[in-house]
Amino acid sequence: MRVLVSADIHLGSPIRSAAMRNPELGDQLKQASRDTFIRIVGLAISENVEVLVLAGDIFDNDQPDLKSRAFLISQLARAADAGIPTILIRGNHDALLDHRAHGDLGPNIHLLHKNEPSVEIGGVWFHGLSFDAAHVSKSFLPDYPAPVTGRKNVGLMHTSLDGSPAHDPYAPCSEQDLMAHGYDLWCLGHIHAPFERTSGPVLAVMPGIPQPRHFGERTGGTVAIVELDDDTPKIERHHVGHLRFTECALDLSQCSDVQEVLSTLRSALQGAQHPEHHTAVRLQVTTGHHTADMLTAFANELLDNIERVYVDKVKVAAPKQQVDAKADDLVRLMRAELTEPGFQLAAEEILEELRNTLPREIVDELSEDPLDDLLEEAIAEVTLSLHSGAAE
Secondary structure (H helix, E strand, O other), rough: EEEEOOOOEOOOOHHHHHHHHHHHHHHHHHHHHHHHHHHHHHHHHOOOOEEEOOOOOOOOOOOOOHHHHHHHHHHHHHHHHHOEEEEEOOOOHHHHHHHHHHOOOOOOOOOOOOOEEEEOOOOEEEEEEOOOOOOOOOOOOOHHHOOOOOOOOOOOOOHHHHOOOOEEEOOOHHHHHHHHHOOOEEEEEOOOOEEEEEEOEEEEEEEOOOOOHHHHHHHOEEEEEEEEEOOEEEEEEOOOOOEEEEEEOOOOOOOOHHHHHHHHHHHHHHHHOOOEEEEEEEEEEEEEOOOOHHHHHHHHHHHHOOEEEEEEEEEOOOOOOOOOOOOHHHHHHHHHHHHHHHHHHHHHHHHHHHHHHHOOHHHHOOOOHHHHHHHHHHHHHHHHHHHHHHHH
């Protein structure tokens, strides 16, 4: 049996952090999750898989977005019409999948939960439990059914496993206990970076987020197709992401005029184009006279004539051999202040307060960089602003 495994679609994600910097990119990311799911269903059909598995977080939040639910139903019906049943579970974001509140999803679509935790398809038994709350702090594994003797058994679980530094401990489960439960294959969701684990003939696969939403999820963009046979299940990964993220390093420190800056930026943005994917670019720029805001404005003007490329963010750094001007005296004083324990503590408290009050998508963005990196970026902006003013 061939099984396509995906998870963490996050339909309806508001993409707030990207939209604040670039509304057009925010709109593209919202559509990209839909386009990617269309690709997933198309891949299942073209690869002649026998089951489509979705291991939670198909939706992003609990808002009554019935348009997104209708989109999901129409795509799963497309798979069903091709003879491919779907088996899925609710993750911690999936209130819209609550069958008690919103009804069934349609024929040949099996939502597994505590009252109906198992279904048999083509001689293979699939087992899964769904989230009934936004956060579950205990392992689901003790409540999973025992494997059916003499048959292949596949488990669906939305879990942080033993834990991940980038994720809260949702339904934590020991990897060792998981692999010893007696199933042949585990289809996992929640961790957005793809990975697989094997223990003897048992395979556990985390397909990763199929459409990354920001630079912290760049390792995603794939789904997995697993072949169940008499040996250890075999896995092959397929890229399905509609929009990719890339970084580009530029050195503008020797550019003599604006025209040269624009030419260098144009070449970099054109080089980021891809014939099949849209691309979000993060520019890492070395410059002594241009602020991030100025370069962002230049790049957006150039992108009017470059298709399928968007600027996510411009990060600037001053050249190492910066001119020893009077303006640098202020920068040196600021840099010395960074090492003071009181300043570090105050900065950490402010950052923690922001993380507790801002929307989750922006919190994710804040956590991309350590505090020291954020402070260095601020120092670089001040340095460039001072030298830019001095140059005028």
